[in-house]
Amino acid sequence: GNSVTQMEGPVTLSEEAFLTINCTYTATGYPSLFWYVQYPGEGLQLLLKATKADDKGSNKGFEATYRKETTSFHLEKGSVQVSDSAVYFCALSDQENTPLVFGKGTRLSVIA
Amino acid sequence: DTGVSQDPRHKITKRGQNVTFRCDPISEHNRLYWYRQTLGQGPEFLTYFQNEAQLEKSRLLSDRFSAERPKGSFSTLEIQRTEQGDSAMYLCASSSRTTGTRKYFGPGTRLTVT
Numbered sequence: 001g002n003s004v005t006q007m008e009g010p011v012t013l014s015e016e017a018f019l020t021i022n023c024t025y026t027a028t029g030y031p032s033l034f035w036y037v038q039y040p041g042e043g044l045q046l047l048l049k050a051t052k053a054d055d056k057g058s059n060k061g062f063e064a065t066y067r068k069e070t071t072s073f074h075l076e077k078g079s080v081q082v083s084d085s086a087v088y089f090c091a092l093s094d095q096e097n098t099p100l101v102f103g104k105g106t107r108l109s110v111i112a
Numbered sequence: 113d114t115g116v117s118q119d120p121r122h123k124i125t126k127r128g129q130n131v132t133f134r135c136d137p138i139s140e141h142n143r144l145y146w147y148r149q150t151l152g153q154g155p156e157f158l159t160y161f162q163n164e165a166q167l168e169k170s171r172l173l174s175d176r177f178s179a180e181r182p183k184g185s186f187s188t189l190e191i192q193r194t195e196q197g198d199s200a201m202y203l204c205a206s207s208s209r210t211t212g213t214r215k216y217f218g219p220g221t222r223l224t225v226t
Contacts, residue, residue: 032213043219089154093213099145100215102154
């Protein structure tokens, strides 16, 4: 079945550091890929998505590129801020009416 | 668009009691999903409705769990004879054909079983 593996946390970075959170997936078809973010005390919010190979999703300075050859969708940000502290989830969905499959999440803490 | 809402936001119950949660999806969304999220884990799929029909159930949905969506709008998730292992965040999400593969999540209901 479909699955998502993302790097374990927690990740602690200083403000303005470069962020990478690795995500790889297993799927039978050509899924859509997502990064969701969960800020403390809040629900899941979509951060970015990509629907086909070589697409780059971007939002709020975060980027991720759909790499079919390596089945990866790594999240990157060039300069993190304290306000980026949250839990980040990589997820996939292979059809519009099928449930999302999530990774376990990576907790990011950014310190000033 | 008022977003997906869930009620209650927090529930504390004693082992053996029954609990019921409610989810109100975005009004034009005909697809509704329930997930469970335990500490340190990603959300795990429980069940899925399209309109009022329950189309898919995860093996995680034991016979103590039941979900309904009687009129194709709001949904309820009931847990009977709660156990401590049921303590988790229960998330609801909705979508429609126009949203494609994207799902919109509610804030969740945090259940604590003592």
